[in-house]
Amino acid sequence: MTTQRWQRGVSREGAVRVGVLSWLTVVWIALWGDLSVANLLAGIAVGALIMVALPLPRVPVGGRLHPLSLLQLVFVASYYAIESSVQVAWFAIRPAAPPVSGVLRVYLSTKSDLVLVLCVDLLNLIPGTMVLEIDRRRCVVYVHVLDVSSDEAVDKFYRTTRRLEKLLISSFERHAEWRSSATPPEVLP
């Protein structure tokens, strides 16, 4: 059992390294705009050099990626972003007072720092919401909301946030598959 778990960890780490090298190579080829053998080899060389010169710390990941949920998350987030952009644009040009804004507290039930950061990124990317503080221990985020002029607007914000959170959890860390041993060590403030 221990040997199998160790081997699985090693193979996962190897896959991550190959993935990072592949991604760097893809970026190199995309920046040059020319897919050729010389560019491919140069990309692999430069990618390997970057990985050796600038090693990144290992991010502990306990869950598994679910592509269908991730695709749904991308579509829902894109829809929210465009819808909220039009709303903010309307707030900008409408002949009325500026919107009434406020700071709201949101309790998240994410388990890992990676998904918490992704959730914060999504909240920051959707116009009208901006995370001001992240309480990592309690998994609480404080969000500045552009429009809190009515209970309906506040409820809409909470509904949107809950839906994004559910999609993130179903994409990266479903409860049935979570392995708590991957929890990172506590970082002292």
Add this chain to the structure above:
Amino acid sequence: MTLWQWLSAALILFGATLALTAAIAIVRFPDTLTRMHAATKPQVVGLILVLAGAAIELYGHGNVWALVLVGLFTLLTAPVVAHLIGRTAYREQRHRDGLLTVNELGNEID
């Protein structure tokens, strides 16, 4: 004009309009936090729409992939910029009364 050129023109015009409304919002909104909403996020959506229109116009050219990378890197960096500036602005202006109707963060920053 072909259908693709119309789509490209529509995307670029819509993106430019979002960027224009972001600039108008920076002038009209009262404080830094509300201005940050307009400055960082409709502008990001507008930029991605303009990049999509430009990519359609440049279809077949190798530089389309550079445009895709620009859009992706904008998506990755814009929320961090928004968060850091918003966080700093909130800590500096939180004692000004009347700007925040609802404030559940309050005095929880030590």
